[in-house]
Amino acid sequence: MNKGLKIAAAAAMVFLTAGVIGVWTMVYLKNTGAGENPTAAETNRHPQQVQDYGDTENPEYADAGAFIKEFHGFYNQTTGWERINDLNMPDQIARAEAAKAYAGHFIPLTEDSALKADLKAITMHADSVIAGNGDTVLTLHRYFHDLDIAVNGYVHEQIFGVTESK
CATH class of the missing domain: 1.20.5 (Single alpha-helices involved in coiled-coils or other helix-helix interfaces)
Incomplete structure (x- = not known):
């Protein structure tokens, strides 16, 4: 025992x-x-900032090309270089709401059927982001990237092929 x-x-x-x-x-x-990812930890310690994206009722953009260029720049800054892994979702949702409003503004003003279809697709993907789907932010970035090439002549070797506009 x-x-x-x-x-x-x-x-x-x-x-x-x-x-x-x-x-x-x-x-x-x-x-x-x-x-922990220090950026994610920092984000969780402080309230996330949400930008003001202008008057979506009366867009300040002269044409769809200016809107596309501006939004492509936003997505480069917030999702490029692996920042897609640390999104400020309240800001992404606010930007998606603005993208939907601006795209909706330019749809009836656009005669090019391919661009019109792409703007409609942006509104659909923006709705997904607004609903909280962070994965769709990357899709929106790709739309604005490819449209910036097709509409504005933005020079970049990579095309994602998501748009009807070529």
Whole structure:
């Protein structure tokens, strides 16, 4: 019986030691932020900023090309170079609302059927982002990228092929 108590006591000590080490490791990792993306952690500590995207009732853009160029620049700045992994979704939603409004403004003013179809697609994908689908932000970026090439002559070696406009 004495041998059984010794084995049980040794087993209890092993479990107790493992538990203490496990708790200490969790506390240490939490306090040092190990394993966290610092940008994401910073974003979660401060309220996310949402930009004002202008008067969508009376767009300041002279034409669809100016709208496309401006929005392509926004998506380059907020999703390019792996920033897609750390989106400010409230700002992306606000931008998608503006994209939908501006695209809706230019649809009836556009005679080019391919561009009209692309603007309609932007409104559809913007609705997805507005509903909270962060994955669709990349699709919107690709639309504005390809349209900037097709409409404005933006020079870039990569074309995603998502637009009807060529």
